[in-house]
Amino acid sequence: DAMVIQNPRYQVTQFGKPVTLSCSQxxxxxxxxxxxxxxxxxxxxxxxxxxxxxxxxxxxxxxxQSRRPNTSFCxxxxxxxxxxxxxxxxxxxxRDLGTSGTSRQFFxxxxxxxxx
Amino acid sequence: AQSVxxxxxxxxxxxxxxxxxxxxxxxxxxxxxxxYVQYPNRGLQFLLKYITGDNLVKGSYGFxxxxxxxxxxxxxxxxxxxxxxxxxxxCAVRDIKGNTPLVFGKGTRLSVIA
Numbered sequence: 557d558a559m560v561i562q563n564p565r566y567q568v569t570q571f572g573k574p575v576t577l578s579c580s581q582x583x584x585x586x587x588x589x590x591x592x593x594x595x596x597x598x599x600x601x602x603x604x605x606x607x608x609x610x611x612x613x614x615x616x617x618x619x620x621q622s623r624r625p626n627t628s629f630c631x632x633x634x635x636x637x638x639x640x641x642x643x644x645x646x647x648x649x650x651r652d653l654g655t656s657g658t659s660r661q662f663f664x665x666x667x668x669x670x671x672x
Numbered sequence: 673a674q675s676v677x678x679x680x681x682x683x684x685x686x687x688x689x690x691x692x693x694x695x696x697x698x699x700x701x702x703x704x705x706x707x708y709v710q711y712p713n714r715g716l717q718f719l720l721k722y723i724t725g726d727n728l729v730k731g732s733y734g735f736x737x738x739x740x741x742x743x744x745x746x747x748x749x750x751x752x753x754x755x756x757x758x759x760x761x762x763c764a765v766r767d768i769k770g771n772t773p774l775v776f777g778k779g780t781r782l783s784v785i786a
Contacts, residue, residue, distance in 0.1 A: 560715070589773060598762060598776040599716070646715055653773065659704065659766060661774060663715035 559583050560664035562647050568670045569637050577632040577667045579647030587653060588630040589661065590622060591646040599646055605630060606653060634669075642671045674699045676765050676777035684783045685753045693748040693780045695737075695763030702768040705746040707737055710760040710779075719761075722746060733757070753784045 561580045569575040579588065587606050591599035603612045605624045619641070621633040634641055645668075648661040675698045685691045697703055704723055708716040720731025727739040737748045746763060760781050764774040 562715075596760065596779065596781065598778045601773055601775075604773055644713075648716075659774070660706070660718060660721060661716075663708075663717070665715045666713070668713065 560647060560649055560662050562645075562664035562667050564667060565665060566668050566670070568672060569634075570672050571639065572636045575634050575637055575669070577634075577645050577647075577669070579630045579632070579664055580628050581649045581662075582628070583649055583651075583662060584627060585649035585651050585662070586627075587650045587659075588624060589648040589650075590620075590630070590632045591648065592641075593644045593646055593666070602632070637669070637671045639671050642669055644668050674703075674765055674767050674772070674775050676763050676775055678761075678763055678777035678780045680780050681778075682781045682783065684785060687755055687784050687786050688752050691750050691753040691757070691782065691784070693761050693763075693782060695746045695748065695777060696744050697746060697763070697765040698744065699765060699767040700769070703746075703765050704768060705737075705739060706764040706774065707731065707735070707746075707748050708762045708764060708776075710762065712759075716762060719748070753782075755784045755786050758782055758784045 563578045589604040590602045593599045602616045624630045644666045646666045647664040650661045677696045706721045707719040710716050720729050722729045722739045730736045760779045762779050763777040766774050
């Protein structure tokens, strides 16, 4: 049973045309993350939500925004995609960020974004 | 600041031979350590983690990893490799102190040759 779902799996957009990627979870986890992963590189954390608290990584471009309307859903908005934004975008969840090991992350299958 | 190093971009091993994928880490306090595997066009799948306790951790698909505090290492091992183990492997760490997300290494591509 899918626990972290990402839609769509493949997204094609045009240079400068806003695009939204979707993530949902059935785990009722407090934390949701968005990562950008370029070919054969480490996932790069863009931001994460702890419940409704938004935490942006210092080097995440302003072009990337996120929304979490409720516990289950989190969206990644790219306001003006450039060619350099073509990548796999991974959503992940964890129960919390605590010290009991419950920070294990569950990943979705990813959305591959192509920018034409 | 926390960081992870995976010194090998690529590891090749013959099927049936033991495999090792290396990982070293740096944290200011004590680490939580993880290994994830990624198959093509898929998300990351959890393999195993070290939180505390025994230094040898056993995980999914016959993989294990040994935490070595003096060498700040957490190498992934498997006694007998399968062709189906071919994938991209990521080591990740977070400091036990504070509420910080995981930091991933750059990944090591494992190729198991029949």
